[in-house]
Amino acid sequence: MVRKEIKEQRVKGYFIQAAKEILKGEGLVCVSTRNVADRAGYSYATLYNYFKDIKDLVFECAKEFIDEVRDFVKNETVGLTAGIERIQVKLKAYLNYFIQYPGIFELFFLERVSSMGNNQKTVELIYTFLDKLCADDWNYCIEHGIVRADQLEFVSDHIRFISAGLLLFYINRRHPQEYGEFISLAQARIKEILDRYTISREDNPR
Amino acid sequence: MVRKEIKEQRVKGYFIQAAKEILKGEGLVCVSTRNVADRAGYSYATLYNYFKDIKDLVFECAKEFIDEVRDFVKNETVGLTAGIERIQVKLKAYLNYFIQYPGIFELFFLERVSSMGNNQKTVELIYTFLDKLCADDWNYCIEHGIVRADQLEFVSDHIRFISAGLLLFYINRRHPQEYGEFISLAQARIKEILDRYTISREDNPR
DNA sequence: TTAAATATATTAACATTGGTAATAATATGA
DNA sequence: TCATATTATTACCAATGTTAATATATTTAA
Numbered sequence: 001m002v003r004k005e006i007k008e009q010r011v012k013g014y015f016i017q018a019a020k021e022i023l024k025g026e027g028l029v030c031v032s033t034r035n036v037a038d039r040a041g042y043s044y045a046t047l048y049n050y051f052k053d054i055k056d057l058v059f060e061c062a063k064e065f066i067d068e069v070r071d072f073v074k075n076e077t078v079g080l081t082a083g084i085e086r087i088q089v090k091l092k093a094y095l096n097y098f099i100q101y102p103g104i105f106e107l108f109f110l111e112r113v114s115s116m117g118n119n120q121k122t123v124e125l126i127y128t129f130l131d132k133l134c135a136d137d138w139n140y141c142i143e144h145g146i147v148r149a150d151q152l153e154f155v156s157d158h159i160r161f162i163s164a165g166l167l168l169f170y171i172n173r174r175h176p177q178e179y180g181e182f183i184s185l186a187q188a189r190i191k192e193i194l195d196r197y198t199i200s201r202e203d204n205p206r
Numbered sequence: 207m208v209r210k211e212i213k214e215q216r217v218k219g220y221f222i223q224a225a226k227e228i229l230k231g232e233g234l235v236c237v238s239t240r241n242v243a244d245r246a247g248y249s250y251a252t253l254y255n256y257f258k259d260i261k262d263l264v265f266e267c268a269k270e271f272i273d274e275v276r277d278f279v280k281n282e283t284v285g286l287t288a289g290i291e292r293i294q295v296k297l298k299a300y301l302n303y304f305i306q307y308p309g310i311f312e313l314f315f316l317e318r319v320s321s322m323g324n325n326q327k328t329v330e331l332i333y334t335f336l337d338k339l340c341a342d343d344w345n346y347c348i349e350h351g352i353v354r355a356d357q358l359e360f361v362s363d364h365i366r367f368i369s370a371g372l373l374l375f376y377i378n379r380r381h382p383q384e385y386g387e388f389i390s391l392a393q394a395r396i397k398e399i400l401d402r403y404t405i406s407r408e409d410n411p412r
Numbered sequence: 413t414t415a416a417a418t419a420t421a422t423t424a425a426c427a428t429t430g431g432t433a434a435t436a437a438t439a440t441g442a
Numbered sequence: 443t444c445a446t447a448t449t450a451t452t453a454c455c456a457a458t459g460t461t462a463a464t465a466t467a468t469t470t471a472a
Binding site for chain 2: 029106109110112113123127154157158160161162163164165166168169172173174175185189192196
Binding site for chain 2: 457458459460461
């Protein structure tokens with residue numbers, strides 16, 4: 001019966017919505033069965049009719065947040081054409097999203113892998129997400145001789161590590177203390193990496 | 207009375223020792239009042255006569271682990287003289303320590319800042335630790351014109367961010383999957399950064 | 413040395429978690 | 443309408459952090 005599945009998806013959605021709201025507002029630590037169920041308008045035990053356990057629910061949220069980050073970044077880059085400059089804008093938006101919702105940074109990068117059970121696919125999705133986000137731009141850069149194809153992996157990995165490191169210290173350790181300082185620091189650092197691994201237009205033979 | 211304080215320190219030490227063992231072996235998640243007290247040979251409530259709460263105990267451990275990492279790194283660099291090569295060796299040892307004891311990485315970098323209460327000094331100690339570890343070497347490099355003084359902060363920060371990012375993805379996300387791959391990746395990346403910000407001996411005017 | 417005072421440790425209890433099983437309520441189909 | 447299947451809830455359990463009351467050592471003073 002299809003009607004049954006529609007209903008099931010609907011109720012699942014209520015729980016996911018509630019958990020997402022808590023994650024965004026109060027962070028992972030506040031996502032408890034009681035808390036989520038209260039907000040969804042159900043008893044906490046009902047949650048177990050729709051999710052294996054609380055981690056299962058949290059990872060359903062993660063999946064949806066991936067789309068949300070993508071949309072957020074897309075929204076910040078409307079009208080821009082592919083290339084190094086757009087990578088910088090995308091990265092800024094990417095960092096800003098996690099600063100706005102530290103709970104989601106926590107969920108994406110800090111949550112213990114042990115607690116993810118069989119959600120390895122979601123973990124992989126998160127890991128490769130930044131690369132996919134900038135894939136068009138990297139392709140453009142390679143096609144136009146702005147980045148050497150054999151250096152692509154190194155530079156994109158480098159940016160991934162730096163971004164995670166920056167966010168980790170800013171969100172989790174308050175270094176630097178001010179947002180303005182963080183963002184200018186981050187941008188300078190990203191610019192430096194991109195400069196290092198790109199061939200400027202003047203030098204570009206084509 | 208001094209005797210009283212000696213005894214107090216002694217019992218405190220038993221709890222800290224027990225907690226450290228659990229942290230090293232099973233990680234932060236297993237450090238519970240009951241678990242620690244059992245291992246220390248006391249009731250769980252006794253713990254509260256010596257520590258404000260469980261986080262207080264955990265941060266006492268953190269302080270001791272800082273010394274432990276320092277010793278570990280020192281031990282791996284006996285006989286080496288100050289300079290870029292020693293920084294590389296120190297960084298390798300630093301990374302290896304956290305890979306050997308992921309629970310301590312978790313404690314140092316992943317534990318929520320909110321749960322640290324008034325231990326801001328310890329947080330600061332952890333944050334500046336890597337710089338202090340390499341301070342002699344950086345000084346040597348500046349004095350010998352190997353590193354430009356005005357670039358020191360940038361490069362040492364860069365290394366901090368990259369190290370944290372590398373460890374985060376390896377320990378918490380299993381990327382890359384193999385230790386061998388991780389260490390060669392990490393070393394290549396650190397070497398690249400150091401090369402970029404150092405003036406090679408041949409180029410060195412002195 | 414022994415009784416009072418102090419310090420230390422333990423038990424009992426509470427609240428909050430995640431999670432399960434039995435039960436109640438509701439919807440579905442003949 | 444009534445039996446059946448589905449869905450939600452209550453009542454529980456075990457583990458956690460934490461506190462208060464109580465028991466047990468230890469020290470101090472007579």
